[in-house]
Amino acid sequence: MRRLIVIASALLLLTLLGIAWLESRRVKPVALTPTLTGQVEYCLSCHAGLPEISKSHPVKTFGCVICHGGERLALDASLAHSSMRGGKNPADYSVVEASCGGANCHSGSTASYNDHIQRATTSIQATYAGAIALMRYSYGAQPNQTALFGISTVQDSQSTSGITSLQAYNPASESNPQLRLFGENCLTCHISAQPTQTGGRYDHFTGCSACHTPTQSTDLTSVNTITATQVHKLTTAISYTQCDTCHNRGNYDLRAMTFEPRTDQPTDRLHDYYQPIAQFTRCEWTLDCLDCHTRTEAMGDGSLYGSKFDIQYIRCKTCHGTPAELPQTITLTDPNNIAFRQALLNPVVDLKLGDTVLVTEKGEPLWNTRLLQNGTYRLVGQATGQVFTFKPVMGSGCTQDPNDQSSAACHKCHSVQR
Amino acid sequence: MNGPRLSRRDFLKLARGVLLTISGLLGLGGLVRFFSYQSQPPAPTEFDLGLASNYPPGSRTLLPQVPAILIHGDKGFSALSLVCTHLGCTVESTPQGFACPCHGSRFDPRGKLIRGPAAKALTVLRLETSPDGKIHLFTN
Numbered sequence: 001m002r003r004l005i006v007i008a009s010a011l012l013l014l015t016l017l018g019i020a021w022l023e024s025r026r027v028k029p030v031a032l033t034p035t036l037t038g039q040v041e042y043c044l045s046c047h048a049g050l051p052e053i054s055k056s057h058p059v060k061t062f063g064c065v066i067c068h069g070g071e072r073l074a075l076d077a078s079l080a081h082s083s084m085r086g087g088k089n090p091a092d093y094s095v096v097e098a099s100c101g102g103a104n105c106h107s108g109s110t111a112s113y114n115d116h117i118q119r120a121t122t123s124i125q126a127t128y129a130g131a132i133a134l135m136r137y138s139y140g141a142q143p144n145q146t147a148l149f150g151i152s153t154v155q156d157s158q159s160t161s162g163i164t165s166l167q168a169y170n171p172a173s174e175s176n177p178q179l180r181l182f183g184e185n186c187l188t189c190h191i192s193a194q195p196t197q198t199g200g201r202y203d204h205f206t207g208c209s210a211c212h213t214p215t216q217s218t219d220l221t222s223v224n225t226i227t228a229t230q231v232h233k234l235t236t237a238i239s240y241t242q243c244d245t246c247h248n249r250g251n252y253d254l255r256a257m258t259f260e261p262r263t264d265q266p267t268d269r270l271h272d273y274y275q276p277i278a279q280f281t282r283c284e285w286t287l288d289c290l291d292c293h294t295r296t297e298a299m300g301d302g303s304l305y306g307s308k309f310d311i312q313y314i315r316c317k318t319c320h321g322t323p324a325e326l327p328q329t330i331t332l333t334d335p336n337n338i339a340f341r342q343a344l345l346n347p348v349v350d351l352k353l354g355d356t357v358l359v360t361e362k363g364e365p366l367w368n369t370r371l372l373q374n375g376t377y378r379l380v381g382q383a384t385g386q387v388f389t390f391k392p393v394m395g396s397g398c399t400q401d402p403n404d405q406s407s408a409a410c411h412k413c414h415s416v417q418r
Numbered sequence: 419m420n421g422p423r424l425s426r427r428d429f430l431k432l433a434r435g436v437l438l439t440i441s442g443l444l445g446l447g448g449l450v451r452f453f454s455y456q457s458q459p460p461a462p463t464e465f466d467l468g469l470a471s472n473y474p475p476g477s478r479t480l481l482p483q484v485p486a487i488l489i490h491g492d493k494g495f496s497a498l499s500l501v502c503t504h505l506g507c508t509v510e511s512t513p514q515g516f517a518c519p520c521h522g523s524r525f526d527p528r529g530k531l532i533r534g535p536a537a538k539a540l541t542v543l544r545l546e547t548s549p550d551g552k553i554h555l556f557t558n
Contacts, residue, residue, distance in 0.1 A: 002430045009437035016444040023448075031458040035506035040458050056520045061507045104505060104535070112535060335524070335533050344522040 027075045034063030041065050041072035043080070054234040056345065067099050091208035093121055093192045100208060113338050115302060120208065122156050123300025123311070128190040130307040132169050135186075139176045147306025151190050159303040166304060181257035188259070189246055204245035209234075211298070214242055236345045239383040240288045247289075248272070270416070281316075281414040283390075288383045292319070294364045295342075317405045318360050319369070319377065321392045324402035329371050330359040339367035348380045463558040470495065470553050478527075480511060484557060486543055487511065497543040497555050498529040504536035516540065 030044040043064040052058055057067070065072045069085035086092035090099035101107035101117055108114035124130055127150030136142045136149070150166035157164055171183020187193060191210040204210050212234050250261040266272040270285055283292075290298065297312050305311050321327040332339055332355050342365075343351040349368050351357075356371040370378045372389070379388045393400075400409055424432070465484055473479055473495070479488040485500040485508050500509050500516070507520035515532065516525040524532040529540030544556040 002427065002434070006430050006434045006437065009434050009441065013437050013441045013444070016441050016448075019448070020444060033458070033461065035501060058507060058520065061505060061520065114535065341522055 035061045050232045089205045093207040119300040119302050161303040163304040237383045243289045279411045279415040316410045322402040328359050329356050331356045339365040342367045348385045465555045467553040499541040503538040
């Protein structure tokens with residue numbers, strides 16, 4: 001009997017020691033009560049080392065849960081992550097409204113410039129309507145190139161483009177085998193799709209993060225060996241390399257209906273430029289894509305379109321003018337002009353009231369440009385901070401027809417050889 | 419050299435005693451830890467700012483612990499919350515007034531809204547002066 005008591009005492013002690021050991025290994029709770037929610041959350045117990053995701057989303061104000069979801073009180077990783085929205089990507093379009101939406105955040109009004117979700121989810125980058133229409137027309141599935149289908153169903157009664165809805169495209173219902181192959185192999189170029197490759201330089205997130213969360217190295221010398229790193233960052237300083245995660249991956253072979261990844265290994269920016277067969281001018285490969293292409297070109301203007309050519313409108317003359325006229329400019333007199341918002345989010349320029357900047361034919365200010373006193377212009381690279389100065393075409397001796405300002409016309413004299 | 423040998427019975431008794439004592443101490447420690455646990459205290463809503471005489475006329479004193487600014491103007495003391503009325507970031511004091519570093523809202527030196535996205539002025543906070551001359555600020 002005495003021996004049994006001793007054994008029971010030893011077991012009791014071992015149990016208590018085990019509990020004490022487990023307790024010592026438990027995560028020490030780190031509480032945070034974000035200003036915005038007023039609800040305590042314990043995510044920082046494990047994630048205290050993460051950098052601020054952006055200046056506009058400080059963790060002290062937003063916390064983690066309002067964007068990511070998850071169980072805010074849990075200290076166990078599995079439980080805490082069990083209800084996260086979109087896994088590691090709360091900006092995936094399937095959950096973006098819950099994560100990033102709200103009238104004060106990114107599904108506000110056009111007038112307050114925070115209608116990002118409405119614009120992005122109806123943009124041609126999300127719907128892929130143009131490519132679908134073109135392919136269906138090419139293979140006789142529809143009589144013209146009118147956009148009828150998108151990646152998912154979209155209704156937009158306010159659309160000013162004439163297209164008010166798109167039906168979800170179902171390649172399996174196509175009778176033409178090429179179109180079924182198109183569905184299988186080629187629908188990965190929209191921003192709701194996971195990339196065809198992972199872990200390489202073409203890796204990217206989906207939804208908003210596809211553009212606003214940098215995921216890859218800019219090291220051009222190791223194209224196939226880069227391990228994409230998932231950076232906890234949201235930015236509007238978007239490098240061309242981020243655009244390249246979709247737009248420079250390779251080409252589609254329309255006979256075999258397959259995607260052919262790039263096999264070349266460019267070692268400099270010139271050779272890393274977009275399609276290998278394209279003609280382009282110096283500014284097209286020294287600037288970043290968003291130094292020219294505007295917010296509505298990249299993210300849409302809220303209407304549905306059936307071709308990228310219906311929304312993409314920036315031309316050489318937007319910045320350079322023509323032999324007959326100077327480029328359009330606007331002097332910033334309204335402190336609520338969106339140019340100031342854009343300059344705040346990406347402070348590569350110190351924009352002030354009274355500054356004169358270039359403006360597009362649709363009235364979008366090119367906020368990172370400036371008209372200088374000597375009549376020339378300055379552009380500061382949004383992603384690089386690099387300063388470029390340039391002159392207007394007018395008075396330069398250029399003999400191009402002012403009414404023919406297509407890029408092909410400019411490329412006749414200004415294309416770069418490589 | 420050979421001392422009295424411990425009998426088997428005494429050894430078991432001793433072992434039992436030692437084991438139960440350690441177990442008891444461990445259990446007691448656990449209980450103390452359990453009962454001494456303090457959950458996250460609620461954020462304070464009242465702040466003792468010290469003597470009013472510490473804030474001379476014309477002064478504008480940042481109070482980062484609130485966060486707020488105490489203004490000693492022509493009509494006496496007033497206080498403004500530095501929590502932006504848009505999404506709750508802490509606004510920064512500038513020569514022109516206040517600026518939100520998150521989304522760019524601007525407020526004049528009295529907290530009046532100059533530019534959005536915020537839609538309201540900075541919140542005026544309640545102040546009380548106690549009989550001993552101390553200023554108390556309330557955020558609720």
